[in-house]
Amino acid sequence: MQHIKYSIDTDGVAFITWDVANSPVNIMNEATIMEFFTAVDKATTDDSVNGIIINSAKRDFISGGDLKWFLNYEESKEACFEMLMKTHRSMRQLELSTKPVVATINGLALGGGLEIALACNYRIMTNHPKNRIGLVECSVGLFPGAGGTQRFLRMLGARKSIEYITQSRKLTAEQALKDKLVNELCSPEEDITALAKAWILKHPEVKQPWDEKRFVVPGTPNGIGQVSGVNEFYSVSNAMAYKTTHGNMPNIKNVLSALYHGSSTGIDKALEVEARYFVDTLFRKETKNIIRASFIFIGDAARGKAKPKGFEPVSYQKIGVLGAGMMGAGIAYVSAKAGLDVVLKDVSLEGAERGKGYASKIEQSKIEKGRSTQEKSSAILEHIIPSESVNDLKDCDLIIEAVFENEQLKNTVTKETEAVIKPEVIYASNTSTIPISTLAKASSKPDKFIGLHFFSPVDKMPLVEVIVGKETSDETLAAAIDYVTKIRKVPIVVNDGRGFFTSRVFGKFVNEGITMLTEGIPPAVIENVAKKIGMPVGPLAISDEVNLKLMLDIMSEDPSLTDFEKELEKTISTIVHTHKRPGKKEGRGFYEYPKGAKKYIWEEWSRIYPTVEDYDEEEIGRRLLFAMVIDSYKCLDSGVLNDPRDADIGSILGLGFPVHTGGVMSYIDYIGAQEFRDYAAILANKHGERFQLPASLLERIEKAGSQRVYYKN
Template sequence: MNNIKHIKYSIDKDGIAILTWDVADSPVNIMNEVAMAEFFSTINQAIEDDAVKGIVIASAKKDFIAGGDLKWFLNYDKSKEECFEMLMQTNTHLRKIETCGKPVVAAINGLALGGGCEVALACHHRIMSNHPKSQIGLVECSVGLFPGAGGTQRFLRMLGSQKTIQYITQSKKLTAEQALKDGLVDAVCSPEDDIIALAKNWILTKGTCEQPWDNKRFKVPGTPLGVGQVSGVSEFFSVANAMAYKTTHGNLPHIKNVLSAIYYGAACHINKALEVEARYFVDTLFSKETKNIIRASFLYINDAAKGKSKPKGYDTVIFKKIGVIGAGMMGAGIAYVNAKAGLEVVLKDVSLEKAENGKDYVKAQEQKKLENGLTTRDKIEALLQKIQPSDSDSDLAICDLVIEAVFENEKLKNSVTKETEKVIQEDVIYASNTSTIPISKLAEASSKPDKFIGLHFFSPVEKMPLVEVIVGKETSDKTLAAAIDYVIAIRKVPIIVNDGRGFFTSRVFGKYINEGIAMLTEGVPPAVIENVAKKIGMPVGPLAVSDEVNLKLMLDIMSEDPNLTAHEIQLKNTLATIIEVHGRTGKKEGKGFYDYPKNEKKSIWKEWTKIYPPQADFEEEEVGKRLLFAMVIDSYKCLDSGVIREPKDADVGSILGLGFPIHTGGVMSYIDYVGAEEFAVYSEKLALKYGERFALPDSLKKRIEKAGTGRVFYNN
């Protein structure tokens, strides 16, 4: 026991052993090979010691156990057989806890997530603090995995199949009260209570040491007989599988595998069920989709959210009052997220009425939450108090940062910049929420271009996590560093983008939309385009999203771009015809690529087949590849030209800003997901068939040649 440094161990006068998780050199208790080996070694010592009458598992940190070490999983370099053996050893240790004949209590403070939850589930009794930040749950699906230390099988035996599938696939986190109601914990205490004393008292007064599933008469809730023979249960799992496929289109192995583990595990004794789970977990861990999801979501998005891209050497800037100019949907959304983050906001528009309308938007969003029991009237009132509607520039004078969110018109934006700079203080950063106009161009209207920066939010602002931080030619590093601090303060994820028309996301997403429209004009049925887009993992089809953006706005943006390719000029002319000849402009007007009848579901306009006669020889695979390859190739051009600084920024931006399928890892990772050589061959095929836009830049060809059968961008 001399080498133990992550688990503290003591025995009190009543013979109760206390195992306290306190992982060294980490702000949270995290489960890895070393910590888990120490934990099992220590608890085995307590089990084997005749003087020990019961065991309490606790934490010295503010959380119980936050979960497994995802970096370890991402870089896991052992064989599938070794991985399976490791999981089965873990299960053996956890089963020993359950069957040791001594009562074992989990004293849960703070977070007990993923593997931390699984450790708690193997205990005979669970007490949980009802601190507002305390949560318990199996959240592995959020990073492309699923529980591999018995979580699926213990949840199943405690909650039944329906809740188990719901909670695990949705990575649901439960409060102490919710967990108590569901039976995941047995008792709840206040943060002020001595939770270890309560655990000891239960051992001394009531302590039992048998899990329900070790009783011979136990049966899985909802499965009265053999699960494979019970039609109702089989039908339920069939529906669950169908629903999962409808949502994931088979792109996410972890969802398919977790459903299989739950289904087949339900018919087995717990020991066999744990083996079933382990086999499906191994299959999941070694899939390229899971590696991509872990890398993108846990490493790159997490790093971006923590501001790892911030220029070095600058202290953190604290913002207190933000000015937002323009109270339309974007401006109101920006004001909303600032107020939610605790910042004061001046929401200015040309009239007080328009500014009040922006505040009413915030109130309406909060009202929806109130109706669903997610907030209170007092909280709404406190939030709204932070937003000051205004029609006066002078109210912006004491703001720490000003964000312009007016209509996408260069002259209007320049006028607003000049008027605002007359009243704000000299050192205040001025940001534009433009989505297409180059920041350096807009900065020409500023008297302090070094303090001018782009902050491109996405709609709806309160739901979309990404913010593009756009650096103009004269934007200083000090301004950039402060802008990163601000984005983190409002709980958004920043990526740094260098200046250029359309920046990164708008430019790349334009390729997705353009390709969808191009295929429509070629005679690919619009329903095929839209359905294939969802099948490959995009959240919305290119035609539907065009209607959301508005075809007239798209035409205006293209008309202002002096560098359109021949293909884009052709598309611009197509848009003009659709708008001017056919009168189709988008969702707002009720008619775009879709019809939007009042109080009815939208449907694709039936006349498209007459305007662009359908072809019969299209290939669904090619339709999907064209949509994705168009974005990927243009993203690489952004990287190659310096618009994007690093491949991981493109991956983060594409997943959070474009909805690019996360199982591929993002736009840059997609090349390795397909296979670099195969990607090059398919691109050449598309270029020969459809044009230069699918041709790979020479520098990418060289990268692919150098990589050979290896990876182009990331080693793992």
């Protein structure tokens, strides 16, 4: 066997050791799981075997299923169901053998890896700070399909099972022990194998709790799910899930169904129930989209796949951040977390100290929540060096400018800084709207000038747009991507242009929302439909956050506004100057922001823009999404983006575009290319040329026919 090692020691203990060939981690796929089944059959049918230890030859136990295998799965639903049932039969063979089986969890045990451990009679976990266990399949659109839902249910009860599975919770060793998901902890220095053998020798014959005749699922005393409060709990959970997902995530609904129906029957029938719901989930288009976007595309980008070939990795030690406002302070913080020394410069030392204070507040909050320690936080904060002197930047390996969004100010700072830094040092601007090639004119080395557009709040938002100017060299781009991956952010490469990709495209979402308000569509409807289609926030609320006054300033500097955008500019100007409602900062925008109370939509909008009754919710949702999708395609068509995958990554991580659609480019195939074309024509006829599809996209759709426009799966 290539991936599973099998041996028996002198005490009759069989070792089934995961050691997947040509892989840094143990993953479950068709090849590895079949070898595992073979080893299980050997161990359970061999009379000379007294006990079984399932362990790993790698740093971690088992990292879970191979998502590329699931993404490219082309067998029938029937074949998939039989594959799952074969998995269940093998795991049950392990459980029903009466031979003691121990899982020695030396590192991560996630997804299917934990499910294998759950089928063992005893679990020992190394108590290392980085070690975690969890059923994390929901985070990639799936749910546990190797018995995880039913064994969690029988160990934890419904409430914790729903919470842990739907939230993809990763538990530390201490948490896992407290929840009795593991039975024993050992230190990294202890011999985990010796502990496992000792337990086996003391327990020559065992039985799983759920195979006892009197076993009932925790929380259901009569075992049939009819106890007062149990059905109500599932109903409430279903309602809460719908409130969060709006029915867009079939995997979450199927988790709840599998748990509910599995609670009223024995383990074997329950595993069959799980298998049927898993098959339904795997074959949903939403599942494929989430796996492709969140695991394949984003995973590749996070590893720096966009880096130009032929350049050695750049190692950074000390960087300079110019501007200690919220963005600069956030950039300094994430860089310090990655172990880099950071000179945080502001016009005054007091301002720079406030920027460091921002990082201190984040760390203090983590300490209070038990997610960090004073020692760890102090080590991070020591990396941040507040300064008011440009001379303190002379030894930096990289400069990131994050001053106010004003071209003249940025140019002044560029010249001042380049006068003291080394010639080979890269200079990056955290601009969100001003073209990099324009800013690079103030630089004496435009080939070393690049854009790094972070998103707010920097410590939470994973995306960074790496913006290439006309003279930016490939060497500079490669080094910039090395920095972004070093600080554990996800880079996408964007060519220069006003608004770049995310700011430009997100503007279409906001513009459409404001336009619909002026048409008389109730603001609450606009906001709620936006959330219903999967956007995290409505266009009016985000406009208040961004600030309409700032939006006006940006529009006034853009010479390429369309007639539609010029009319919108007039509307926004009226809202700001006539109605005095610029946004959240001033406490008055599309919403009211009373002190100490929850915000609410300003009641006078219906007087200013009389409400209409004949609106179509589907059309509202599609207008919001189509506006972004069409402009994203224009970014690809014009060369602002090089790859549709970057559009999908950027839209999900930077814009909050619904992940179940796969992103802005995948959305075309999500609803069907022909339907997308036809509906866009309806919108264009009704609302204007902004919904007209470019000729090249119409040609692409025509050529694709019944096939997908962009990705095979």
